[in-house]
Amino acid sequence: xxxxxxxxxxxxxxxxxxxxxxxxxxxxxxxxxxxxxxxxxxxxxxxxxxxxxxxxxxxxxxxxxxxxxxxxxxxxxxxxxxxxxxxxxxxxxxxxxxxxxxxxxxxxxxxxxxxxxxxxxxxxxxxxxxxxxxxxxxxxxxxxxxxxxxxxxxxxxxxxxxxxxxxxxxxxxxxxxxxxxxxxxxxxxxxxxxxxxxxxxxxxxxxxxxxxxxxxxxxxxxxxxxxxxxxxxxxxxxxxxxxxxxxxxxxxxxxxxxxxxxxxxxxxxxxxxxxxxxxxxxxxxxxxxxxxxxxxxxxxxxxxxxxxxxxxxxxxxxxxxxxxxxxxxxxxxxxxxxxxxxxxxxxxxxxxxxxxxxxxxxxxxxxxxxxxxxxxxxxxxxxxxxxxxxxxxxxxxxxxxxxxxxxxxxxxxxxxxxxxxxxxxxxxxxxxxxxxxxxxxxxxxxxxxxxxxxxxxxxxxxxxxxxxxxxxxxxxxxxxxxxxxxxxxxxxxxxxxxxxxxxx
Numbered sequence: 364x365x366x367x368x369x370x371x372x373x374x375x376x377x378x379x380x381x382x383x384x385x386x387x388x389x390x391x392x393x394x395x396x397x398x399x400x401x402x403x404x405x406x407x408x409x410x411x412x413x414x415x416x417x418x419x420x421x422x423x424x425x426x427x428x429x430x431x432x433x434x435x436x437x438x439x440x441x442x443x444x445x446x447x448x449x450x451x452x453x454x455x456x457x458x459x460x461x462x463x464x465x466x467x468x469x470x471x472x473x474x475x476x477x478x479x480x481x482x483x484x485x486x487x488x489x490x491x492x493x494x495x496x497x498x499x500x501x502x503x504x505x506x507x508x509x510x511x512x513x514x515x516x517x518x519x520x521x522x523x524x525x526x527x528x529x530x531x532x533x534x535x536x537x538x539x540x541x542x543x544x545x546x547x548x549x550x551x552x553x554x555x556x557x558x559x560x561x562x563x564x565x566x567x568x569x570x571x572x573x574x575x576x577x578x579x580x581x582x583x584x585x586x587x588x589x590x591x592x593x594x595x596x597x598x599x600x601x602x603x604x605x606x607x608x609x610x611x612x613x614x615x616x617x618x619x620x621x622x623x624x625x626x627x628x629x630x631x632x633x634x635x636x637x638x639x640x641x642x643x644x645x646x647x648x649x650x651x652x653x654x655x656x657x658x659x660x661x662x663x664x665x666x667x668x669x670x671x672x673x674x675x676x677x678x679x680x681x682x683x684x685x686x687x688x689x690x691x692x693x694x695x696x697x698x699x700x701x702x703x704x705x706x707x708x709x710x711x712x713x714x715x716x717x718x719x720x721x722x723x724x725x726x727x728x729x730x731x732x733x734x735x736x737x738x739x740x741x742x743x744x745x746x747x748x749x750x751x752x753x754x755x756x757x758x759x760x761x762x763x764x765x766x767x768x769x770x771x772x773x774x775x776x777x778x779x780x781x782x783x784x785x786x787x788x789x790x791x792x793x794x795x796x797x798x799x800x801x802x803x804x805x806x807x808x809x810x811x812x813x814x815x816x817x818x819x820x821x822x823x824x825x826x827x828x829x830x831x832x833x834x835x836x837x838x839x840x841x842x843x844x845x846x847x848x849x850x851x852x853x854x855x856x857x858x859x860x861x862x863x864x865x866x867x
Contacts, residue, residue, distance in 0.1 A: 364398060364406075364423070364426075365406075365411070367422065368406050368410055368411070368419055368420070368421055368441070369411055369412070369413055369414045369417065369419055370413070370414045370417045370419075371413065371417050371418045371419055371420045371422070371442075372422065373422040373423075373424060374422065374423050374424070374426070375424040375425060376395075376396045376423075376424065376425040376426045377424060377425035377447065378396075378425075384425055384447060385447075386425075386447050386448060386449045386468060386469055386470045387470050387491050392427045392449065396425065396426060396427050397426070397427045397428075397429050398423075398426055398427070398428055398429070399428075399429055399430055400428050400429060400430035400431055400432040400433070400451075400452070401430060403421070403428060403432055404432060404433060404434060404437075406421055406441075407421060407434065407437070407439045407441060407443065408434065408437045408438070408439065410441065418442070419441045420441045420442035420443070420444070421441055421442070421443050421444070421445075422442075422444045422445075423444075423445050423446070423448055424445075424446045424447050424448070425446075425447045425448065426445075426448050426449075427448065427449040427450075427451065428448060428449070428450050428451060429451045429452075430451060430452060431452040431453060431454075431455060432450065432452075432454050432455065433455040434454075434455060434456050434459045435455045435456065435457045435458060435459060435475075436457070436458045436459060437459050437460070438459070438460045439459060439460065439461040439462070439464075440462065441462075442462060442463055443461065443463070443464045443465065444465045444466075444467070445465070445466045445467070445469055446466075446467040446468060446469070447467070447468050447469065448466070448469045448470075449469070449470045450469065450470065450471040450472060451472075452472060453471070453472045453473035453474065453475060453494070454471055454473070454474050454475065454476075455475050456474070456475060456476035456479045457475055457476065457477045457478060457479070458477070458478045458479070458480075459476070459479055459480070460479075460480045460481075461479070461480070461481045461482070462481065462482050462483050463481060463482070463483035463484050463485075464481060464484070464485050464486070465484065465485075465486040466486065466487050466490055467486065467487075467488055467489060467490070468488070468489040468490065469487075469490045469491075470490070470491050470493075471490060471491070471492050471493070472492075472493050472494050473492065473493070473494040473495055473496070473497075473517060474487075474492055474495075474496040474497065474498075475497050476496070476497060476498050476501055477497050477498070477499040477500060477501065478499070478500045478501060478502075479498065479501040479502070479503075480501070480502045480504075481502070481503050481504050481505075482504040483504050483505050484503070484504075484505050484506045484507070484508065485501075485503050485506075485507050485508070486506070486507075486508040487508065487509055487512050488508050488509070488510040488511055488512060489510070489511045489512060490509075490512045490513075491512070491513045491514075492512070492513070492514045492515065492522075493515050494515065494516075494517035494518070495514065495515065495516055495517030495519070495521060495522050495523070495524065495543065496514055496522070496523050496524065497521075497524045498523070498524060498525045498528050499524050499525065499526050499527060499528070500526070500527040500528065501525070501528045501529070502528075502529045503528070503529065503530045503531060504531045505531050505532045506530070506531075506532050506533050506534075506535060506554075507528075507530045507533075507534045507535065508535040509523075509534075509535065509536045509539045510535050510536065510537045510538060510539065511537070511538045511539060511540075512536075512539045512540070513539070513540045513542075514539070514540070514541050514542070514543070515542045515543060516542060516543025516544070516565075516567070517543075520543055520544050520565070520567055520568040521543055521544045521545070521546045522541045522542055522543030522544060522545060522565075523541060523543075523544075523545045523546065523547075524546050525545075525546060525547045525550050526546055526547065526548040526549060526550065527548070527549050527550065528547065528550045528551075529550070529551045529553075530550070530551070530552045530553060530554075531553045531554075532553050532554040533552070533553075533554035533555050533556075533557060534552050534554075534555070534556045534557065535557050536556075536557060536558045536561050537557050537558070537559045537560055537561065537588050538559070538560040538561065538562075538588050538590075538608060539558070539561045539562070540561070540562045541561070541562070541563045541564065541565075541571070542564055542565070543565055543567070544565050544568055544570055544571060544572075544573050544614075545563060545571065545572050545573070545574075546573045546574070547572075547573070547574035547577050548573060548574060548575055548576060548577075549575075549576045549577070550574065550577050550578070551577075551578045552577075552578065552579045552580065553580050554579075554580060554581050555579065555580075555581040555582045555583070555584065555625075556577075556579045556582075556583045556584065557584045558583070558584060558585050558610055559584050559585075559586050559587060559588035559610060560586075560587055560588025560589075560590075560607065560608040560609065560610060561585075561588075561610050561611075562608075562610075562611050563611070563612045563613065563614065564611075564612075564613040564614060565613070565614035566613070566614070568614070569614070569615050569639075569640060570614055570615040570616065570617050570640075571612050571613060571614025571615060571616065572612060572614075572615075572616045572617070572618075573615075573617050574617065574618055574621065575617055575618065575619040575620055575621070576619070576620045576621065577618060577621045577622075578621070578622045579621070579622070579623045579624065580624045581623075581624050581625045582623065582624075582625040582626045582627070582628060583618075583621075583623050583626070583627045583628065584610075584628050585610040585612075585628065585629050585632045585656075586609075586610060586628050586629070586630045586631060586632065587601055587607035587608060587609045587610065587630070587631050588601065588607060588608055588610075589601040589605050589606070589607055590605075590606045590607060590608050591605055591606055609631050609632065609633055610629075610631075610632040610633070611632070611633045611634075611635070612632070612633070612634050612635065613635045614635075614636070614640065615636060615640035615641050615642070615643070615662070616634065616641070616642045616643065617641065617643045618643065618644050618647055619643055619644070619645040619646060619647070620645070620646045620647070621644075621647045621648070621649075622647075622648050622649070623647065623648070623649035624649075624650075625649070625650060625651065626649060626650065626651040626652070626653060627644075627647065627649050627651070627652050627653065628653040628655075629652075629653055629654055629655060629656040629680075630653055630655040630656070631655065631656065631657070632655075632656040632657070633656065633657050634656060634657075634659045634662070635659075635661075636659050636661050636662025636663075637661060637662060638661050638662060639662075640661075640662040640663075641662060641663050641664070641665055642659060642662065642663070642664045642665070643665050644664075644665065644666050644669050645665055645666070645667050645668055645669065646667070646668040646669060646670075647666075647669045647670070647671075648669070648670045648671070649670075649671055649672075650671070650672045650673065651671065651672060651673040651674075651675065652669075652671040652673070652674055652675065652676075652694075653675045653676075654674065654675065654676040654680050654681070655675065655676065655677060655680055655700055656680050657679075657680070658679055658680055658681065658682060658683075659682055659686065661686075662686070663682070663685075663686050663687070663688060664681070664682050664686060664687050664688070665687075665688040665689070666687075666688065666689040666692040667688050667689060667690045667691050667692060668690075668691040668692070669689075669691075669692050669693070670693050671693075671694050671695075672694070672695045672696060673694070673695070673696045673698050674694040674696065674697055674698065675698045675699075675700055676697075676698075676699060676700065676703070677699060677700045677701035677703065678701065678702075678703055678707045678711070679701070681711055681714065682714065683714060684713065684714040684717070685714070685717055686714065687711075687714045687715040688715060689715045689723060690715075690716075690720055690722060690723070691722065692723070692726070693726060694726070694730065695730065695733075696730070696734075697730055705739050705742060705743070708727060708743075709743065709746050712724060712727060712746075713750075716750075719750050719751055719753070719754050721747055721751070724743055724744065724746065724747035724750070725744075725747070727743050728740040728741075728743040728744050728747075731743065741774040742774070744772075744774055745771055745772055745774040748763070748766075748767070748772040748774075749763075749767065751763075752764070752767070765851060770782070770852070782852060783820065783852060786820060786845070786848055786849075786852075787813075787816055787817055787820055790816035790819065790820065790841075790845050791812050791813045791816045793816075793841060794812045794815055794816050794838075794841075794842075795812040797812075797834060797838045797841075798834075798835060798838070799815075799832040799833070799834060800832070800833050801831060801832060801833070802830070802831055802832065802833050803831070806831075807831040807832070808828065808831060810832065811828060814826050814828045815828040815829065815832065816845065819842055819845040819846050819849065820845055820846075820848070820849040820852075821849060821853070822846070822849055822850050822853050
């Protein structure tokens with residue numbers, strides 16, 4: 364091993380038997396495959412110089428490291444790559460500085476790496492960590508990789524603690540398996556956060572993914588991953604017909620106040636929530652939200668205060684009534700991935716507003732109007748008024764029904780003209796049979812039943828008929844009814860015109 368370090372070559376202690384060589388198996392490894400952690404630390408922190416024309420590096424395969432490998436606060440210059448290795452005790456890297464550290468398919472009790480600083484990558488693909496990984500305030504120069512890793516929680520609830528962590532490029536967690544909370548509060552990722560096919564579960568706390576104020580410069584992927592050749596996974600969306608594993612999360616997700624530069628993609632994701640758990644996207648900002656997951660059967664989805672440009676969704680992704688909150692949710696474009704009728708859109712809003720709130724209706728109407736769907740926008744605003752009517756006292760409800768039946772709150776202006784025409788025609792026929800002696804002898808115009816009916820029907824305007832004729836008995840009541848109906852129609856038409864002029 365000493366000589367391999369000096370010439371940068373691989374030291375391989377495997378025996379050639381897959382069952383014996385498996386780092387996660389139960390077969391014991393003898394002293395011939397063991398090296399003391401103190402010797403490894405000595406090589407990395409103050410090792411011998413490289414041979415002429417060589418670059419020193421530590422490349423171990425199939426080795427068992429006994430004791431605690433403590434590199435805390437140290438500066439490690441050589442390149443480090445450990446594959447198929449076993450660690451007897453935890454790995455200590457707090458405040459250490461390394462170039463690149465790659466551990467592939469290793470078994471570790473725990474990784475303590477708070478404030479770790481690497482110039483290059485930190486890779487732990489296919490590793491199994493039994494008591495958690497701590498990367499609080501760590502700085503990873505390029506990529507952080509957890510592909511196919513299995514991480515269990517430690518003495519606390521977290522399996523991965525990455526609060527305040529900075530990753531220069533991508534966080535790769537494709538097909539990883541976490542048993543505990545993945546905490547990325549305030550973390551910053553310079554590329555994408557790839558959780559394709561990941562399996563996150565936390566049975567002991569509220570959140571399986573706890574990442575408020577997370578910043579991702581590109582895209583967050585919670586989508587399927589290919590199982591055909593996971594070792595050569597490219598991170599791309601699998602082609603149709605490929606055997607895949609979906610992203611699954613058994614526990615709450617908190618991405619409040621997140622900033623995602625390109626997109627938040629939840630295509631075909633599955634969220635298994637308890638009644639008191641959330642898929643919380645409060646105040647997130649992203650150009651595109653692809654809400655194409657399976658419908659959560661329990662818990663709540665909250666988008667309150669979120670800001671997105673494009674909302675890509677389908678009806679079967681949204682929770683049922685009582686499971687959605689989106690007050691203050693602003694979106695500029697609706698891009699349905701499947702047929703999404705206006706009636707389904709209105710049910711979507713009703714599911715999000717157990718108590719009446721006008722804002723979701725007005726936001727939907729505004730988006731529809733901006734895209735030229737004025738008729739649909741009026742239908743949405745009419746639905747808003749009908750929903751509001753249910754919150755009013757009895758008198759308000761009665762007046763609301765009158766406005767709805769007559770002119771549909773002004774959002775169907777043709778209905779007002781129809782009612783006026785019908786009432787005018789009926790009044791004309793009725794008053795043509797009425798006895799109508801003049802009030803002032805010969806000082807009166809010629810009797811004209813259509814003009815007389817119209818003069819009663821239209822308030823304020825004087826057509827020169829109403830004040831010259833006297834009606835008796837029931838005809839007086841009929842005239843009063845026409846006048847009252849005329850005022851009601853005029854008032855509702857004026858209210859509707861005001862709404863249209865104010866554009867809802």
